[in-house]
Amino acid sequence: MNTKNFKFTNLIIYIIITCLIFIISTNTPQLLDKTTLPNDIPQLFSGLLFTLLTISFILFIYKETNKDIITDIGLLNKANRPLIIALVLPIILFILSILLGFATGTLHNLSLSSDGSAWYAFLLNVLVAFLYEAFPEELLVRGVILSELRKKLSFLSTLFLLPLVFALIGLLSHAFSTLIATGNLTPPPLIILIQFYIFGIALQLYREYSNSIWPSVLFHLICLELTRYVFNQQNNPIILFNEPVTGIMLLIGLFLTMYLGSIVTLSVLLFLRRKN
Template sequence: MKMENFSFSHLFLYFLLVSFFLFVSGNIGRFLIENQGMNRQAGMLLQGVIFTGLTLAVIYILKRKNPDVIKNIGMKGVHSKSKFIVGVSLPFILLITGIATAYLFGGIDNVSLNLTTNVVMAVLINSITAFLYEAFPEEVFIRGLIFNELNKKFRFIISLVLQPLIFVCVPIVVMALSSIFFGNPFAVTLDYLILLISFGIALQLYRKYTGSLWMSMIFHVIYLEVARYISMGGVYDPDVALLEFDETFGGFMTLYLSYLFIIMLSVLVLGILVHKRYKKNET
């Protein structure tokens, strides 16, 4: 079977599209929330509808030219059901283990679960918004179209490194444009770059191991909800934190749970599993 040729123009086009779509949807929502008095949740949901809608339009156009595009980017089928179950289970296992060890080692105390109706509804609504505004469109473009294009030219390990670098550039470009056109604050810190690169690698490994881009989307949403409603104690509203606790120092759970356990241990575990599969295929 003849392999498709790598196209830098396609790669650059996908990067431009995802950056432009994020810029447009984000600033429309920001404008309506800050200047038209729109409810924050409604505004964020609108951002997601716009971003996902534009992404679906691109998929539709690409599918007319290449009927296999959905399969090629991993939105149809999995390597095996057992691998997909492992993929779905892993972040929850790491979440529970991270919270338990943080408590046992004295990193947090006075821990209590906050399962009120308001909190549960806030998490559910934000999960839908996160899927529409972040997980679905970003995974389709970055771990789907862009990675698939990179993989036509480079080995997996090289593509695995290049993809998160492109992933990092998207928000930087969007923030720079927002600063130029609307005067929004623009600052990029080293810890933010390290987080995005590590997160991008983890997301790609979830797709690689399970063979499904949907798994990347699932992990994307799980990570965001853990960060927003557990590690950061209710980033939008302290009263809607899913888990309440006292930290030994500010930001401990963000570093320990969100970064070390959810991201880095995902990279470690999935890296080992993917490597073992490669070794098995070679023998």
């Protein structure tokens, strides 16, 4: 930690600007939906806007306040063992989730979808989710805000504080989205905020262990696509299976294996590294 370079005003400004970028970008699709554009274009445009605003903000920080911001974020780190492990871990956990589903009897008749529209929607969403969610969100939250916090606070302090900031930003974005769409200021359900918080802890552990933003971006993206096109069998999935209770694989696959599996595995790896 380098407390001499920490500025509370910078932290507050970073959080406010991050909130504004989130709100502007997440509400743009609703404005574009009123046009005659195809359904996929509004979110793709918003993703480009979200990413461009984020990169512009980071370049502004680099130019005006912190020449080390790119290094602090770990955007251009060279490949090393922790980085490779962190990049491979989500894939291993996904495979483990499928094996766990078979072992517990909650998954039957596994097969790949032959529906071309499902694969088209999935591939398009990979691009949209990268631009609209995974990449800019990680650069802002686990990048800019976390880097500033770590100048003042310890790893454990930020591990529990930053996911709370992440959940609150998500709350504000959701509230403004519903306000624009319905005219009512409706907060998201409590379970969504709890999910954001647990998800935020896992994402931060990827960032901490690898010292790079890319594993958290990859984990973020994989979890989004698993939620939308694998574990949720009601949404034209690319992997088909039967489950005895609707949504049970979403619980076992996403929360138990991907989230908690990442938290436990990375915590052990960090403990062993600090011990050595």
